[in-house]
Amino acid sequence: MCGRYALGLQRAEIRALPGYPNLEIGEWVNEDNFVPRYNIAPNSQAPVIRRRDASSPDLQMQTMRWGIPYGKVHAKNQQAINARSENIMEGAGMWNKYRSSNRCVVVSQGYYEWQIKGKDKLPHFTKHADGKAMLMAGLYHVSDETYLFAIITTSASKSLSWLHDRQPVILTSHDDVTKWLDTSSHAWSAELGKLLQPAEGLTCYQVPKEVGKVGAESPTFVQPVATRKDGIEAMFAKQRTKQEGNKEGIKRKRSLSPVISSLKSEPAGKEDESHETEGKKLKVE
Incomplete structure (x- = not known):
């Protein structure tokens, strides 16, 4: 599962997509609706990348709200923030109508997950070791000109299974991103299903418990708790x-x-x- 992630970069840095020099992004729709944050929670406004339209390869960034409703009612307690890759590949349930034409990429620096130790919950931050932007596969929904998105999850990689049994689908190359966003055929394929695999080679470490509070905000949330002044180190x-x-x-x-x-x-x-x-x-x- 992915219930919290970080994107504290300034807008110019986000536009540059660190680590993806050949991925050209055009306009940023509703840019002013996004405020850089290190603690993005469901119902927050955050940028995603999608095709401007199905017939054009041009990409654009768009600020959308995190969470797709199960039905027509946009209630906060009746929405999906994650979509299981298994259901998407099978075309099961609500995701069948999104998987062919409404694919997007969620921009982040990394995501948070909580390790359960007895009665304690220890937050950890997972990111690319080289610091490049983490691009997570997603799906989006449009209703009454309101855009909403969900992050796709898959089974955890061997290196991260100790933390949780799920992790976001992370697209690690320019080709994978381009393939995922190509909705010109209006069809689902086995090749797209191959992208929904767990990523390896990520770095993960424990971070401050304060990140667990929705609304709390600090750049220290993405820093190892061990290096803090009051930390283990x-x-x-x-x-x-x-x-x-x-x-x-x-x-x-x-x-x-x-x-x-x-x-x-x-x-x-x-x-x-x-x-x-x-x-x-x-x-x-």
Whole structure:
């Protein structure tokens, strides 16, 4: 499942589609409806890529709302934010009418998933290791000039199955994106079905729990929790500093031990005073 993702890039950066230099995007329809966010949730407005029309290969970006209604009622609790790849390939249910002509690509930096550990839910962020834009396969719906979209999910890859049993379908090449968006034939094919496979080679790490709150917003949501000032790495660094300080103190104490021992072994008398003075000097130094 994919219930939250990030796209905190500025609009000019989004238009450039980092990592896809040959993918030319024309106009951005309803651009002003989108605000860059690191915590995009269902019902949010976000950009997707689609063909301008079926007869033209020209691509455009368009801001749409996340979530396609099950029926004619646009109720928030009666909408699909994800579409299972298995149902799409079978042409089952509501997705049959979208798969041939209403295909799109959802632009993101990466997506969030929660790992269940006992009663705890630990959010993780998954992205391309090289930092390029993550393009997720999607379908869109049009009703009364309102555009809505859903993200297609598939079974998780072997490398991510520990996190969740599903993941978004990620299109990793220019050719795959072009093929997915080509709706000129108005038909579904086995070749399109082959694109709906789990992607490998992604990087995944734990992120702050604050991302779980809808409406919360921070660029730290896409940063590893271990590198935060209050994170695990910081805690280990403090421990290492403390341990190194303790070791240094022990070394100094050991280096002074022979001197202190010799002072204690000298007979009492006038010489004691000179030794006492040396001891005081050593203490000051």
